[in-house]
Amino acid sequence: MIYKKRRQPSEIIGLTALLSRLKPNSLLSKEISSDLAAMRAGLGGEERLDEVLSRHAFPNEHVFLHDLSLKSTGTFQIDTLYLTPSYAVIFEVKNMAGTLTFNENPPQLIRILENGQKRAFGSPAAQIERNQDLFSDWLHARGLALPIYPVIVFAYPKQIIEKPPSNIPVLFPNSVPGFLRRLPKSHTILNSNELSALTKELMDSHAGYIPKPLYEKYNIPIDELKTGVTCKNCGHIGMKRALRTWHCKKCSTNDGFAHEQAITEWFLLVGRKMTNRECRRFLHIDKLQTATRILNMNVFDFRRQFKKSNIHN
Ligand SMILES: [Zn+2]
Incomplete structure:
Protein backbone atom coordinates (compact mmCIF):
# COMPACT_ATOMS: atom_id res chain seq x y z
CA MET A 1 0.00 0.00 0.00
CA GLY A 208 4.73 19.97 10.05
CA TYR A 209 8.26 20.17 8.72
CA ILE A 210 9.10 23.41 6.94
CA PRO A 211 12.38 23.77 5.06
CA LYS A 212 14.73 26.72 5.34
CA PRO A 213 13.64 29.60 3.05
CA LEU A 214 15.81 29.86 -0.05
CA TYR A 215 16.97 33.45 0.46
CA GLU A 216 18.56 32.28 3.67
CA LYS A 217 20.03 29.12 2.16
CA TYR A 218 21.74 31.08 -0.64
CA ASN A 219 22.29 34.23 1.37
CA ILE A 220 20.50 36.56 -1.07
CA PRO A 221 19.09 39.87 0.21
CA ILE A 222 15.29 39.78 -0.24
CA ASP A 223 15.43 43.22 -1.89
CA GLU A 224 17.52 41.80 -4.71
CA LEU A 225 14.80 39.43 -5.90
CA LYS A 226 12.82 40.55 -8.92
CA THR A 227 9.24 41.32 -7.83
CA GLY A 228 5.97 40.88 -9.71
CA VAL A 229 3.36 38.30 -10.67
CA THR A 230 4.55 35.72 -13.25
CA CYS A 231 2.56 35.05 -16.44
CA LYS A 232 2.00 31.30 -16.74
CA ASN A 233 1.72 31.57 -20.50
CA CYS A 234 4.97 33.35 -21.41
CA GLY A 235 6.96 33.58 -18.14
CA HIS A 236 6.99 37.40 -18.09
CA ILE A 237 7.32 38.70 -14.51
CA GLY A 238 5.27 41.81 -13.74
CA MET A 239 1.65 41.20 -14.75
CA LYS A 240 -0.55 44.26 -14.23
CA ARG A 241 -3.47 44.20 -11.80
CA ALA A 242 -6.68 44.91 -13.70
CA LEU A 243 -10.29 44.64 -12.61
CA ARG A 244 -10.53 41.23 -10.85
CA THR A 245 -7.72 39.81 -12.98
CA TRP A 246 -4.06 40.03 -13.96
CA HIS A 247 -3.01 41.15 -17.41
CA CYS A 248 0.24 40.29 -19.23
CA LYS A 249 1.39 43.10 -21.48
CA LYS A 250 3.75 40.76 -23.34
CA CYS A 251 1.27 38.11 -24.51
CA SER A 252 -2.10 39.67 -23.50
CA THR A 253 -3.05 36.74 -21.25
CA ASN A 254 -5.59 37.48 -18.51
CA ASP A 255 -5.42 35.28 -15.41
CA GLY A 256 -7.60 35.90 -12.35
CA PHE A 257 -5.54 33.56 -10.15
CA ALA A 258 -1.99 34.50 -11.18
CA HIS A 259 -1.26 35.99 -7.72
CA GLU A 260 -1.57 32.55 -6.07
CA GLN A 261 1.65 31.32 -7.66
CA ALA A 262 3.44 34.53 -6.61
CA ILE A 263 2.29 34.04 -3.02
CA THR A 264 3.48 30.42 -3.00
CA GLU A 265 6.83 31.61 -4.37
CA TRP A 266 7.08 34.27 -1.66
CA PHE A 267 6.60 31.58 0.94
CA LEU A 268 9.25 29.29 -0.55
CA LEU A 269 11.74 32.11 -1.07
CA VAL A 270 11.17 34.22 2.02
CA GLY A 271 9.42 31.67 4.22
CA ARG A 272 7.23 33.88 6.36
CA LYS A 273 3.89 35.59 6.52
CA MET A 274 3.43 38.36 3.95
CA THR A 275 2.51 41.78 5.31
CA ASN A 276 0.24 44.15 3.38
CA ARG A 277 3.21 46.30 2.40
CA GLU A 278 5.20 43.27 1.24
CA CYS A 279 2.19 42.05 -0.71
CA ARG A 280 1.88 45.38 -2.55
CA ARG A 281 5.59 45.49 -3.27
CA PHE A 282 5.95 41.85 -4.37
CA LEU A 283 2.76 41.69 -6.45
CA HIS A 284 2.93 45.29 -7.78
CA ILE A 285 -0.37 46.42 -6.32
CA ASP A 286 -1.08 50.12 -5.67
CA LYS A 287 -4.13 49.93 -3.44
CA LEU A 288 -4.00 48.88 0.18
CA GLN A 289 -7.55 47.45 -0.08
CA THR A 290 -6.70 45.25 -3.06
CA ALA A 291 -3.76 43.75 -1.14
CA THR A 292 -5.97 43.25 1.92
CA ARG A 293 -8.55 41.44 -0.19
CA ILE A 294 -5.94 39.19 -1.82
CA LEU A 295 -4.33 38.41 1.51
CA ASN A 296 -7.69 37.55 3.09
CA MET A 297 -8.74 35.47 0.11
CA ASN A 298 -5.66 33.32 0.36
CA VAL A 299 -6.11 32.29 3.99
CA PHE A 300 -2.96 33.74 5.34
CA ASP A 301 -1.99 31.05 7.66
CA PHE A 302 0.92 29.96 5.49
CA ARG A 303 1.66 26.98 7.58
CA ARG A 304 -1.82 25.65 6.92
CA GLN A 305 -1.72 26.54 3.26
CA PHE A 306 1.60 24.79 3.04
CA LYS A 307 0.19 21.63 4.57
CA LYS A 308 -2.97 21.70 2.52
CA SER A 309 -1.31 22.05 -0.83
CA ASN A 310 1.56 19.77 0.19
CA ILE A 311 3.81 21.91 -1.96
CA HIS A 312 6.67 20.78 0.21
CA ASN A 313 6.61 17.23 -0.53
ZN1 LIG B 1 2.44 36.56 -20.87
Missing part, protein backbone atom coordinates in the same frame (compact mmCIF):
# COMPACT_ATOMS: atom_id res chain seq x y z
CA ILE A 2 1.41 3.39 -0.94
CA TYR A 3 0.35 5.98 1.61
CA LYS A 4 2.33 8.95 0.59
CA LYS A 5 3.04 9.56 -3.06
CA ARG A 6 5.87 11.60 -4.42
CA ARG A 7 5.17 15.03 -5.82
CA GLN A 8 7.26 17.74 -7.37
CA PRO A 9 9.34 18.79 -4.35
CA SER A 10 8.87 22.36 -3.17
CA GLU A 11 12.64 22.79 -3.54
CA ILE A 12 12.26 22.39 -7.31
CA ILE A 13 9.36 24.87 -7.45
CA GLY A 14 11.31 27.24 -5.19
CA LEU A 15 14.61 27.01 -7.10
CA THR A 16 12.83 27.52 -10.44
CA ALA A 17 11.19 30.64 -9.01
CA LEU A 18 14.44 31.85 -7.50
CA LEU A 19 16.29 31.47 -10.79
CA SER A 20 13.64 33.49 -12.62
CA ARG A 21 13.71 36.21 -9.96
CA LEU A 22 17.49 36.71 -9.73
CA LYS A 23 18.92 39.93 -11.13
CA PRO A 24 20.54 39.41 -14.56
CA ASN A 25 24.19 38.33 -14.32
CA SER A 26 23.81 37.27 -10.71
CA LEU A 27 26.84 35.31 -9.61
CA LEU A 28 24.52 32.76 -8.03
CA SER A 29 22.76 31.76 -11.27
CA LYS A 30 25.29 29.05 -12.07
CA GLU A 31 25.19 27.50 -8.61
CA ILE A 32 21.38 27.54 -8.47
CA SER A 33 21.01 26.11 -12.01
CA SER A 34 23.36 23.28 -11.11
CA ASP A 35 21.50 22.57 -7.82
CA LEU A 36 18.20 22.58 -9.73
CA ALA A 37 19.55 20.17 -12.38
CA ALA A 38 20.84 17.79 -9.67
CA MET A 39 17.47 17.93 -7.90
CA ARG A 40 15.57 17.18 -11.12
CA ALA A 41 17.87 14.23 -11.84
CA GLY A 42 17.32 13.02 -8.28
CA LEU A 43 13.56 13.22 -8.68
CA GLY A 44 13.81 11.28 -11.96
CA GLY A 45 15.73 8.53 -10.15
CA GLU A 46 13.19 8.34 -7.33
CA GLU A 47 10.35 8.11 -9.84
CA ARG A 48 12.16 5.25 -11.56
CA LEU A 49 12.20 3.29 -8.26
CA ASP A 50 8.52 4.15 -7.62
CA GLU A 51 7.63 2.78 -11.03
CA VAL A 52 9.36 -0.56 -10.35
CA LEU A 53 7.78 -0.86 -6.90
CA SER A 54 4.30 -0.02 -8.21
CA ARG A 55 4.51 -2.89 -10.72
CA HIS A 56 5.26 -5.42 -7.99
CA ALA A 57 2.85 -7.09 -5.55
CA PHE A 58 4.22 -7.39 -2.02
CA PRO A 59 2.42 -10.19 -0.16
CA ASN A 60 3.07 -9.15 3.46
CA GLU A 61 1.50 -6.30 5.39
CA HIS A 62 3.49 -3.19 4.58
CA VAL A 63 3.38 0.53 3.86
CA PHE A 64 5.43 2.63 1.42
CA LEU A 65 5.97 6.30 2.21
CA HIS A 66 7.82 8.41 -0.32
CA ASP A 67 9.84 11.54 0.31
CA LEU A 68 9.47 12.17 4.01
CA SER A 69 11.04 15.17 5.72
CA LEU A 70 11.30 14.65 9.47
CA LYS A 71 12.99 16.06 12.52
CA SER A 72 14.37 14.26 15.57
CA THR A 73 17.81 15.05 16.97
CA GLY A 74 18.41 16.64 13.55
CA THR A 75 16.42 17.11 10.34
CA PHE A 76 16.52 14.34 7.77
CA GLN A 77 14.87 13.29 4.56
CA ILE A 78 13.98 9.73 3.52
CA ASP A 79 13.54 9.10 -0.23
CA THR A 80 11.46 5.96 0.32
CA LEU A 81 10.43 4.20 3.53
CA TYR A 82 9.18 0.60 3.55
CA LEU A 83 7.45 -0.07 6.82
CA THR A 84 6.31 -3.50 8.05
CA PRO A 85 5.13 -4.79 11.46
CA SER A 86 8.65 -6.15 12.12
CA TYR A 87 11.13 -3.71 10.58
CA ALA A 88 11.66 -0.65 8.40
CA VAL A 89 13.80 -0.23 5.27
CA ILE A 90 15.04 3.22 4.29
CA PHE A 91 16.10 3.87 0.71
CA GLU A 92 18.46 6.55 -0.53
CA VAL A 93 18.09 6.92 -4.30
CA LYS A 94 20.93 8.26 -6.46
CA ASN A 95 20.90 9.20 -10.11
CA MET A 96 24.42 10.05 -11.27
CA ALA A 97 26.29 9.33 -14.46
CA GLY A 98 29.87 8.06 -14.61
CA THR A 99 32.03 5.60 -12.69
CA LEU A 100 31.46 5.75 -8.95
CA THR A 101 33.79 4.79 -6.12
CA PHE A 102 32.80 4.81 -2.46
CA ASN A 103 35.70 5.77 -0.20
CA GLU A 104 35.35 5.12 3.49
CA ASN A 105 38.07 7.06 5.18
CA PRO A 106 37.09 9.84 4.78
CA PRO A 107 33.58 8.92 3.55
CA GLN A 108 33.36 10.23 -0.01
CA LEU A 109 31.82 9.31 -3.32
CA ILE A 110 34.22 9.88 -6.22
CA ARG A 111 32.71 10.23 -9.66
CA ILE A 112 34.67 10.04 -12.90
CA LEU A 113 32.80 11.10 -16.04
CA GLU A 114 33.48 9.70 -19.51
CA ASN A 115 35.52 12.81 -20.36
CA GLY A 116 37.77 12.10 -17.39
CA GLN A 117 36.37 14.86 -15.18
CA LYS A 118 36.68 13.82 -11.54
CA ARG A 119 34.54 15.11 -8.67
CA ALA A 120 34.03 14.20 -5.01
CA PHE A 121 30.66 14.20 -3.20
CA GLY A 122 29.55 13.48 0.35
CA SER A 123 29.14 9.72 0.69
CA PRO A 124 25.56 8.43 0.32
CA ALA A 125 26.62 5.61 2.67
CA ALA A 126 27.46 8.09 5.44
CA GLN A 127 24.27 10.01 4.64
CA ILE A 128 22.00 6.99 4.93
CA GLU A 129 23.71 5.88 8.17
CA ARG A 130 22.95 9.32 9.56
CA ASN A 131 19.31 8.95 8.42
CA GLN A 132 19.19 5.55 10.09
CA ASP A 133 20.36 7.06 13.40
CA LEU A 134 17.97 10.02 13.16
CA PHE A 135 15.00 7.84 12.24
CA SER A 136 15.86 5.52 15.13
CA ASP A 137 15.83 8.61 17.42
CA TRP A 138 12.50 9.69 15.89
CA LEU A 139 10.97 6.28 16.74
CA HIS A 140 12.61 6.21 20.17
CA ALA A 141 11.03 9.59 21.05
CA ARG A 142 7.66 7.85 20.46
CA GLY A 143 8.51 4.82 22.58
CA LEU A 144 9.19 2.60 19.57
CA ALA A 145 12.13 0.51 18.46
CA LEU A 146 12.18 -1.17 15.03
CA PRO A 147 15.16 -2.64 13.20
CA ILE A 148 16.01 -0.21 10.37
CA TYR A 149 17.76 -1.51 7.24
CA PRO A 150 19.47 1.11 5.04
CA VAL A 151 19.69 0.56 1.25
CA ILE A 152 21.25 2.72 -1.47
CA VAL A 153 19.55 2.50 -4.87
CA PHE A 154 21.17 3.64 -8.09
CA ALA A 155 18.32 4.49 -10.44
CA TYR A 156 19.84 3.21 -13.69
CA PRO A 157 22.08 0.18 -14.35
CA LYS A 158 24.17 2.36 -16.70
CA GLN A 159 25.79 3.73 -13.55
CA ILE A 160 29.08 1.93 -12.95
CA ILE A 161 29.85 1.21 -9.31
CA GLU A 162 33.53 0.43 -9.20
CA LYS A 163 33.75 0.09 -5.44
CA PRO A 164 30.52 -0.15 -3.40
CA PRO A 165 30.44 0.62 0.34
CA SER A 166 31.35 -2.37 2.52
CA ASN A 167 28.45 -2.11 4.98
CA ILE A 168 25.39 -0.89 3.00
CA PRO A 169 23.70 -2.82 0.18
CA VAL A 170 23.69 -1.04 -3.18
CA LEU A 171 20.91 -2.08 -5.57
CA PHE A 172 19.35 -1.16 -8.90
CA PRO A 173 15.55 -0.74 -8.85
CA ASN A 174 14.76 -4.12 -10.42
CA SER A 175 16.48 -6.02 -7.62
CA VAL A 176 14.69 -4.14 -4.81
CA PRO A 177 11.52 -6.33 -4.69
CA GLY A 178 13.62 -9.52 -4.41
CA PHE A 179 15.82 -7.93 -1.77
CA LEU A 180 12.76 -7.06 0.35
CA ARG A 181 11.38 -10.57 -0.08
CA ARG A 182 14.62 -12.14 1.17
CA LEU A 183 15.02 -10.01 4.30
CA PRO A 184 15.01 -12.31 7.34
CA LYS A 185 11.57 -12.72 8.90
CA SER A 186 11.88 -11.33 12.39
CA HIS A 187 9.27 -11.24 15.14
CA THR A 188 6.27 -8.92 14.92
CA ILE A 189 6.65 -5.68 16.87
CA LEU A 190 3.61 -3.69 15.69
CA ASN A 191 0.03 -4.91 15.27
CA SER A 192 -2.11 -3.57 12.42
CA ASN A 193 -3.49 -0.67 14.45
CA GLU A 194 -0.05 0.34 15.64
CA LEU A 195 1.29 0.23 12.09
CA SER A 196 -1.57 2.51 10.95
CA ALA A 197 -1.01 4.88 13.88
CA LEU A 198 2.71 5.06 13.09
CA THR A 199 1.96 5.75 9.41
CA LYS A 200 -0.37 8.59 10.36
CA GLU A 201 2.17 10.02 12.80
CA LEU A 202 4.85 9.96 10.08
CA MET A 203 2.60 11.80 7.64
CA ASP A 204 1.58 14.41 10.22
CA SER A 205 5.20 14.99 11.25
CA HIS A 206 6.16 15.38 7.61
CA ALA A 207 3.49 18.02 7.03
Whole structure:
Protein backbone atom coordinates (compact mmCIF):
# COMPACT_ATOMS: atom_id res chain seq x y z
CA MET A 1 0.00 0.00 0.00
CA ILE A 2 1.41 3.39 -0.94
CA TYR A 3 0.35 5.98 1.61
CA LYS A 4 2.33 8.95 0.59
CA LYS A 5 3.04 9.56 -3.06
CA ARG A 6 5.87 11.60 -4.42
CA ARG A 7 5.17 15.03 -5.82
CA GLN A 8 7.26 17.74 -7.37
CA PRO A 9 9.34 18.79 -4.35
CA SER A 10 8.87 22.36 -3.17
CA GLU A 11 12.64 22.79 -3.54
CA ILE A 12 12.26 22.39 -7.31
CA ILE A 13 9.36 24.87 -7.45
CA GLY A 14 11.31 27.24 -5.19
CA LEU A 15 14.61 27.01 -7.10
CA THR A 16 12.83 27.52 -10.44
CA ALA A 17 11.19 30.64 -9.01
CA LEU A 18 14.44 31.85 -7.50
CA LEU A 19 16.29 31.47 -10.79
CA SER A 20 13.64 33.49 -12.62
CA ARG A 21 13.71 36.21 -9.96
CA LEU A 22 17.49 36.71 -9.73
CA LYS A 23 18.92 39.93 -11.13
CA PRO A 24 20.54 39.41 -14.56
CA ASN A 25 24.19 38.33 -14.32
CA SER A 26 23.81 37.27 -10.71
CA LEU A 27 26.84 35.31 -9.61
CA LEU A 28 24.52 32.76 -8.03
CA SER A 29 22.76 31.76 -11.27
CA LYS A 30 25.29 29.05 -12.07
CA GLU A 31 25.19 27.50 -8.61
CA ILE A 32 21.38 27.54 -8.47
CA SER A 33 21.01 26.11 -12.01
CA SER A 34 23.36 23.28 -11.11
CA ASP A 35 21.50 22.57 -7.82
CA LEU A 36 18.20 22.58 -9.73
CA ALA A 37 19.55 20.17 -12.38
CA ALA A 38 20.84 17.79 -9.67
CA MET A 39 17.47 17.93 -7.90
CA ARG A 40 15.57 17.18 -11.12
CA ALA A 41 17.87 14.23 -11.84
CA GLY A 42 17.32 13.02 -8.28
CA LEU A 43 13.56 13.22 -8.68
CA GLY A 44 13.81 11.28 -11.96
CA GLY A 45 15.73 8.53 -10.15
CA GLU A 46 13.19 8.34 -7.33
CA GLU A 47 10.35 8.11 -9.84
CA ARG A 48 12.16 5.25 -11.56
CA LEU A 49 12.20 3.29 -8.26
CA ASP A 50 8.52 4.15 -7.62
CA GLU A 51 7.63 2.78 -11.03
CA VAL A 52 9.36 -0.56 -10.35
CA LEU A 53 7.78 -0.86 -6.90
CA SER A 54 4.30 -0.02 -8.21
CA ARG A 55 4.51 -2.89 -10.72
CA HIS A 56 5.26 -5.42 -7.99
CA ALA A 57 2.85 -7.09 -5.55
CA PHE A 58 4.22 -7.39 -2.02
CA PRO A 59 2.42 -10.19 -0.16
CA ASN A 60 3.07 -9.15 3.46
CA GLU A 61 1.50 -6.30 5.39
CA HIS A 62 3.49 -3.19 4.58
CA VAL A 63 3.38 0.53 3.86
CA PHE A 64 5.43 2.63 1.42
CA LEU A 65 5.97 6.30 2.21
CA HIS A 66 7.82 8.41 -0.32
CA ASP A 67 9.84 11.54 0.31
CA LEU A 68 9.47 12.17 4.01
CA SER A 69 11.04 15.17 5.72
CA LEU A 70 11.30 14.65 9.47
CA LYS A 71 12.99 16.06 12.52
CA SER A 72 14.37 14.26 15.57
CA THR A 73 17.81 15.05 16.97
CA GLY A 74 18.41 16.64 13.55
CA THR A 75 16.42 17.11 10.34
CA PHE A 76 16.52 14.34 7.77
CA GLN A 77 14.87 13.29 4.56
CA ILE A 78 13.98 9.73 3.52
CA ASP A 79 13.54 9.10 -0.23
CA THR A 80 11.46 5.96 0.32
CA LEU A 81 10.43 4.20 3.53
CA TYR A 82 9.18 0.60 3.55
CA LEU A 83 7.45 -0.07 6.82
CA THR A 84 6.31 -3.50 8.05
CA PRO A 85 5.13 -4.79 11.46
CA SER A 86 8.65 -6.15 12.12
CA TYR A 87 11.13 -3.71 10.58
CA ALA A 88 11.66 -0.65 8.40
CA VAL A 89 13.80 -0.23 5.27
CA ILE A 90 15.04 3.22 4.29
CA PHE A 91 16.10 3.87 0.71
CA GLU A 92 18.46 6.55 -0.53
CA VAL A 93 18.09 6.92 -4.30
CA LYS A 94 20.93 8.26 -6.46
CA ASN A 95 20.90 9.20 -10.11
CA MET A 96 24.42 10.05 -11.27
CA ALA A 97 26.29 9.33 -14.46
CA GLY A 98 29.87 8.06 -14.61
CA THR A 99 32.03 5.60 -12.69
CA LEU A 100 31.46 5.75 -8.95
CA THR A 101 33.79 4.79 -6.12
CA PHE A 102 32.80 4.81 -2.46
CA ASN A 103 35.70 5.77 -0.20
CA GLU A 104 35.35 5.12 3.49
CA ASN A 105 38.07 7.06 5.18
CA PRO A 106 37.09 9.84 4.78
CA PRO A 107 33.58 8.92 3.55
CA GLN A 108 33.36 10.23 -0.01
CA LEU A 109 31.82 9.31 -3.32
CA ILE A 110 34.22 9.88 -6.22
CA ARG A 111 32.71 10.23 -9.66
CA ILE A 112 34.67 10.04 -12.90
CA LEU A 113 32.80 11.10 -16.04
CA GLU A 114 33.48 9.70 -19.51
CA ASN A 115 35.52 12.81 -20.36
CA GLY A 116 37.77 12.10 -17.39
CA GLN A 117 36.37 14.86 -15.18
CA LYS A 118 36.68 13.82 -11.54
CA ARG A 119 34.54 15.11 -8.67
CA ALA A 120 34.03 14.20 -5.01
CA PHE A 121 30.66 14.20 -3.20
CA GLY A 122 29.55 13.48 0.35
CA SER A 123 29.14 9.72 0.69
CA PRO A 124 25.56 8.43 0.32
CA ALA A 125 26.62 5.61 2.67
CA ALA A 126 27.46 8.09 5.44
CA GLN A 127 24.27 10.01 4.64
CA ILE A 128 22.00 6.99 4.93
CA GLU A 129 23.71 5.88 8.17
CA ARG A 130 22.95 9.32 9.56
CA ASN A 131 19.31 8.95 8.42
CA GLN A 132 19.19 5.55 10.09
CA ASP A 133 20.36 7.06 13.40
CA LEU A 134 17.97 10.02 13.16
CA PHE A 135 15.00 7.84 12.24
CA SER A 136 15.86 5.52 15.13
CA ASP A 137 15.83 8.61 17.42
CA TRP A 138 12.50 9.69 15.89
CA LEU A 139 10.97 6.28 16.74
CA HIS A 140 12.61 6.21 20.17
CA ALA A 141 11.03 9.59 21.05
CA ARG A 142 7.66 7.85 20.46
CA GLY A 143 8.51 4.82 22.58
CA LEU A 144 9.19 2.60 19.57
CA ALA A 145 12.13 0.51 18.46
CA LEU A 146 12.18 -1.17 15.03
CA PRO A 147 15.16 -2.64 13.20
CA ILE A 148 16.01 -0.21 10.37
CA TYR A 149 17.76 -1.51 7.24
CA PRO A 150 19.47 1.11 5.04
CA VAL A 151 19.69 0.56 1.25
CA ILE A 152 21.25 2.72 -1.47
CA VAL A 153 19.55 2.50 -4.87
CA PHE A 154 21.17 3.64 -8.09
CA ALA A 155 18.32 4.49 -10.44
CA TYR A 156 19.84 3.21 -13.69
CA PRO A 157 22.08 0.18 -14.35
CA LYS A 158 24.17 2.36 -16.70
CA GLN A 159 25.79 3.73 -13.55
CA ILE A 160 29.08 1.93 -12.95
CA ILE A 161 29.85 1.21 -9.31
CA GLU A 162 33.53 0.43 -9.20
CA LYS A 163 33.75 0.09 -5.44
CA PRO A 164 30.52 -0.15 -3.40
CA PRO A 165 30.44 0.62 0.34
CA SER A 166 31.35 -2.37 2.52
CA ASN A 167 28.45 -2.11 4.98
CA ILE A 168 25.39 -0.89 3.00
CA PRO A 169 23.70 -2.82 0.18
CA VAL A 170 23.69 -1.04 -3.18
CA LEU A 171 20.91 -2.08 -5.57
CA PHE A 172 19.35 -1.16 -8.90
CA PRO A 173 15.55 -0.74 -8.85
CA ASN A 174 14.76 -4.12 -10.42
CA SER A 175 16.48 -6.02 -7.62
CA VAL A 176 14.69 -4.14 -4.81
CA PRO A 177 11.52 -6.33 -4.69
CA GLY A 178 13.62 -9.52 -4.41
CA PHE A 179 15.82 -7.93 -1.77
CA LEU A 180 12.76 -7.06 0.35
CA ARG A 181 11.38 -10.57 -0.08
CA ARG A 182 14.62 -12.14 1.17
CA LEU A 183 15.02 -10.01 4.30
CA PRO A 184 15.01 -12.31 7.34
CA LYS A 185 11.57 -12.72 8.90
CA SER A 186 11.88 -11.33 12.39
CA HIS A 187 9.27 -11.24 15.14
CA THR A 188 6.27 -8.92 14.92
CA ILE A 189 6.65 -5.68 16.87
CA LEU A 190 3.61 -3.69 15.69
CA ASN A 191 0.03 -4.91 15.27
CA SER A 192 -2.11 -3.57 12.42
CA ASN A 193 -3.49 -0.67 14.45
CA GLU A 194 -0.05 0.34 15.64
CA LEU A 195 1.29 0.23 12.09
CA SER A 196 -1.57 2.51 10.95
CA ALA A 197 -1.01 4.88 13.88
CA LEU A 198 2.71 5.06 13.09
CA THR A 199 1.96 5.75 9.41
CA LYS A 200 -0.37 8.59 10.36
CA GLU A 201 2.17 10.02 12.80
CA LEU A 202 4.85 9.96 10.08
CA MET A 203 2.60 11.80 7.64
CA ASP A 204 1.58 14.41 10.22
CA SER A 205 5.20 14.99 11.25
CA HIS A 206 6.16 15.38 7.61
CA ALA A 207 3.49 18.02 7.03
CA GLY A 208 4.73 19.97 10.05
CA TYR A 209 8.26 20.17 8.72
CA ILE A 210 9.10 23.41 6.94
CA PRO A 211 12.38 23.77 5.06
CA LYS A 212 14.73 26.72 5.34
CA PRO A 213 13.64 29.60 3.05
CA LEU A 214 15.81 29.86 -0.05
CA TYR A 215 16.97 33.45 0.46
CA GLU A 216 18.56 32.28 3.67
CA LYS A 217 20.03 29.12 2.16
CA TYR A 218 21.74 31.08 -0.64
CA ASN A 219 22.29 34.23 1.37
CA ILE A 220 20.50 36.56 -1.07
CA PRO A 221 19.09 39.87 0.21
CA ILE A 222 15.29 39.78 -0.24
CA ASP A 223 15.43 43.22 -1.89
CA GLU A 224 17.52 41.80 -4.71
CA LEU A 225 14.80 39.43 -5.90
CA LYS A 226 12.82 40.55 -8.92
CA THR A 227 9.24 41.32 -7.83
CA GLY A 228 5.97 40.88 -9.71
CA VAL A 229 3.36 38.30 -10.67
CA THR A 230 4.55 35.72 -13.25
CA CYS A 231 2.56 35.05 -16.44
CA LYS A 232 2.00 31.30 -16.74
CA ASN A 233 1.72 31.57 -20.50
CA CYS A 234 4.97 33.35 -21.41
CA GLY A 235 6.96 33.58 -18.14
CA HIS A 236 6.99 37.40 -18.09
CA ILE A 237 7.32 38.70 -14.51
CA GLY A 238 5.27 41.81 -13.74
CA MET A 239 1.65 41.20 -14.75
CA LYS A 240 -0.55 44.26 -14.23
CA ARG A 241 -3.47 44.20 -11.80
CA ALA A 242 -6.68 44.91 -13.70
CA LEU A 243 -10.29 44.64 -12.61
CA ARG A 244 -10.53 41.23 -10.85
CA THR A 245 -7.72 39.81 -12.98
CA TRP A 246 -4.06 40.03 -13.96
CA HIS A 247 -3.01 41.15 -17.41
CA CYS A 248 0.24 40.29 -19.23
CA LYS A 249 1.39 43.10 -21.48
CA LYS A 250 3.75 40.76 -23.34
CA CYS A 251 1.27 38.11 -24.51
CA SER A 252 -2.10 39.67 -23.50
CA THR A 253 -3.05 36.74 -21.25
CA ASN A 254 -5.59 37.48 -18.51
CA ASP A 255 -5.42 35.28 -15.41
CA GLY A 256 -7.60 35.90 -12.35
CA PHE A 257 -5.54 33.56 -10.15
CA ALA A 258 -1.99 34.50 -11.18
CA HIS A 259 -1.26 35.99 -7.72
CA GLU A 260 -1.57 32.55 -6.07
CA GLN A 261 1.65 31.32 -7.66
CA ALA A 262 3.44 34.53 -6.61
CA ILE A 263 2.29 34.04 -3.02
CA THR A 264 3.48 30.42 -3.00
CA GLU A 265 6.83 31.61 -4.37
CA TRP A 266 7.08 34.27 -1.66
CA PHE A 267 6.60 31.58 0.94
CA LEU A 268 9.25 29.29 -0.55
CA LEU A 269 11.74 32.11 -1.07
CA VAL A 270 11.17 34.22 2.02
CA GLY A 271 9.42 31.67 4.22
CA ARG A 272 7.23 33.88 6.36
CA LYS A 273 3.89 35.59 6.52
CA MET A 274 3.43 38.36 3.95
CA THR A 275 2.51 41.78 5.31
CA ASN A 276 0.24 44.15 3.38
CA ARG A 277 3.21 46.30 2.40
CA GLU A 278 5.20 43.27 1.24
CA CYS A 279 2.19 42.05 -0.71
CA ARG A 280 1.88 45.38 -2.55
CA ARG A 281 5.59 45.49 -3.27
CA PHE A 282 5.95 41.85 -4.37
CA LEU A 283 2.76 41.69 -6.45
CA HIS A 284 2.93 45.29 -7.78
CA ILE A 285 -0.37 46.42 -6.32
CA ASP A 286 -1.08 50.12 -5.67
CA LYS A 287 -4.13 49.93 -3.44
CA LEU A 288 -4.00 48.88 0.18
CA GLN A 289 -7.55 47.45 -0.08
CA THR A 290 -6.70 45.25 -3.06
CA ALA A 291 -3.76 43.75 -1.14
CA THR A 292 -5.97 43.25 1.92
CA ARG A 293 -8.55 41.44 -0.19
CA ILE A 294 -5.94 39.19 -1.82
CA LEU A 295 -4.33 38.41 1.51
CA ASN A 296 -7.69 37.55 3.09
CA MET A 297 -8.74 35.47 0.11
CA ASN A 298 -5.66 33.32 0.36
CA VAL A 299 -6.11 32.29 3.99
CA PHE A 300 -2.96 33.74 5.34
CA ASP A 301 -1.99 31.05 7.66
CA PHE A 302 0.92 29.96 5.49
CA ARG A 303 1.66 26.98 7.58
CA ARG A 304 -1.82 25.65 6.92
CA GLN A 305 -1.72 26.54 3.26
CA PHE A 306 1.60 24.79 3.04
CA LYS A 307 0.19 21.63 4.57
CA LYS A 308 -2.97 21.70 2.52
CA SER A 309 -1.31 22.05 -0.83
CA ASN A 310 1.56 19.77 0.19
CA ILE A 311 3.81 21.91 -1.96
CA HIS A 312 6.67 20.78 0.21
CA ASN A 313 6.61 17.23 -0.53
ZN1 LIG B 1 2.44 36.56 -20.87
